Amino acid sequence: MSASLMVMVILFGGIAAGLVGSLTGLGGGMIIVPLLTLAFHLPIPEAVGISLFGVIATSTGAAPRFVGTGLSNVRAALFLQIAASSGALIGALVAHHLPARLLFALFGIVLGYSAIMSFRPQHSDVAGAPESSPLAQRLRLGSRYQQAGQWVEYRVVGVMPGFGIMIGAGFLSALLGIGSGAFKVLAMDRIMKLPFRVSTATSNFMIGITAATSAGFYLSHGDIPPVIAGAIILGVIVGAYIGGHLVRMLPVATLRKLFAVVLLLVALQMLLKGLFNL
Amino acid sequence: MNGIARERRLLNIWILRVSIVLCALLIAMGLAIFFAHGGAHIPATPSGSLRRIMHTAAHASLGLHASAFLDAAIVVLLLTPVARLLVGIYVSARVRDWLYVAIGVLVVALVITGVIAGQSGM
Numbered sequence A: 001m002s003a004s005l006m007v008m009v010i011l012f013g014g015i016a017a018g019l020v021g022s023l024t025g026l027g028g029g030m031i032i033v034p035l036l037t038l039a040f041h042l043p044i045p046e047a048v049g050i051s052l053f054g055v056i057a058t059s060t061g062a063a064p065r066f067v068g069t070g071l072s073n074v075r076a077a078l079f080l081q082i083a084a085s086s087g088a089l090i091g092a093l094v095a096h097h098l099p100a101r102l103l104f105a106l107f108g109i110v111l112g113y114s115a116i117m118s119f120r121p122q123h124s125d126v127a128g129a130p131e132s133s134p135l136a137q138r139l140r141l142g143s144r145y146q147q148a149g150q151w152v153e154y155r156v157v158g159v160m161p162g163f164g165i166m167i168g169a170g171f172l173s174a175l176l177g178i179g180s181g182a183f184k185v186l187a188m189d190r191i192m193k194l195p196f197r198v199s200t201a202t203s204n205f206m207i208g209i210t211a212a213t214s215a216g217f218y219l220s221h222g223d224i225p226p227v228i229a230g231a232i233i234l235g236v237i238v239g240a241y242i243g244g245h246l247v248r249m250l251p252v253a254t255l256r257k258l259f260a261v262v263l264l265l266v267a268l269q270m271l272l273k274g275l276f277n278l
Numbered sequence B: 001m002n003g004i005a006r007e008r009r010l011l012n013i014w015i016l017r018v019s020i021v022l023c024a025l026l027i028a029m030g031l032a033i034f035f036a037h038g039g040a041h042i043p044a045t046p047s048g049s050l051r052r053i054m055h056t057a058a059h060a061s062l063g064l065h066a067s068a069f070l071d072a073a074i075v076v077l078l079l080t081p082v083a084r085l086l087v088g089i090y091v092s093a094r095v096r097d098w099l100y101v102a103i104g105v106l107v108v109a110l111v112i113t114g115v116i117a118g119q120s121g122m
Helices: A003-024 A029-039 A044-065 A074-095 A100-117 A134-138 A159-176 A181-191 A196-221 A226-246 A252-276 B003-036 B050-062 B066-094 B098-119
Strands: A143-147 A150-154
Touching: A003 A029, A003 A044, A003 A226, A003 A252, A003 B003, A029 A044, A029 A100, A029 A226, A029 A252, A044 A100, A044 A159, A044 A196, A044 A226, A044 B003, A044 B066, A074 A159, A074 A181, A074 A196, A074 B066, A074 B098, A100 A159, A100 A252, A134 A159, A143 A196, A159 A181, A159 A196, A181 A196, A196 B050, A196 B066, A196 B098, A226 B003, A226 B066, B003 B066, B050 B066, B066 B098
Parallel strands: none
Antiparallel strands: A143 A150
16 A cells, blocks of 8 residues: 555544544544554554544544533642543553553453443433532532533542542553543542533543643654654544534434444454454 | 633633644645655654754755644644643632642643653653
């Protein structure tokens, strides 16, 4: 395949990643890494580094949806970002010393988990914790948001367990080139009892900064080939833009389940590559 | 919406719009130059400090090389979440919330550490 044709195919792959990522909420990284490693045989550190830039593009493209809604909890985001960025830094350092097969296997497991989670029913906002924990009170993490013209106050608990999960989310993000949004939302929604909509908006803010921490590492380390990265980033921007317009017209819940089946197959292929080098 | 929240919203929207449009335009120009040359010249993979990468890109731009625009786009995209983080710090400073100014500065330091650790080849 000529270099020009390869770049064109990667550009369309980026568009597909951005489109599917924005339609299903599964994130572009889950598609970019398998695309670059399995189809184009790029070394996994390069694929992960490029994917992290795709994650920043996806997060930046989706951000206007949340800016100004008052949903994002900036204090919680900044505090938890210490954990996520620390994890990302460790992940980027470790990724360059792990065997590629282990990374493939790990990616397969995380991808499979995310695909299976897609079949679970979506959350709805429910009453959170009755009172904030002492640490959450000291950090003033409780806040409020507007819903149907009414202010809804919420309180926060489980700060340290949430902090711990964020270290893991940042680590996985840097190691595998994914946004880890599912893990971030899990920490805030399930553990810290932030409302689901607040968790999603806060997670969007955090995903970009987490990815930037490790993407900076991969860039200065010399893992980002500019033409391939450019094609992926442009593709993701275009795909996410189209997806943002199609999201109200398509049966997203059905698409999400169909796509989860495809992701399960990709996860299996990544796992087999990792375990048996197939 | 109070004044500071409005200011934060406007700053964030401005950052997001400018960075996405600038990034897309720079990549489109870089790829157009790449295709115009028949894909024969594959730009080298940059490494080192952001200053060094941008310095190399500035030199390459004089020769209208694809790498100049692609490297610049990559750096613009990398700095977008950092700029949003700086807005968060600025807003915290405006309301004299020094604890969150300190936390924000610590996070910026972690991002910078990532770049420095990468260029040291760890």
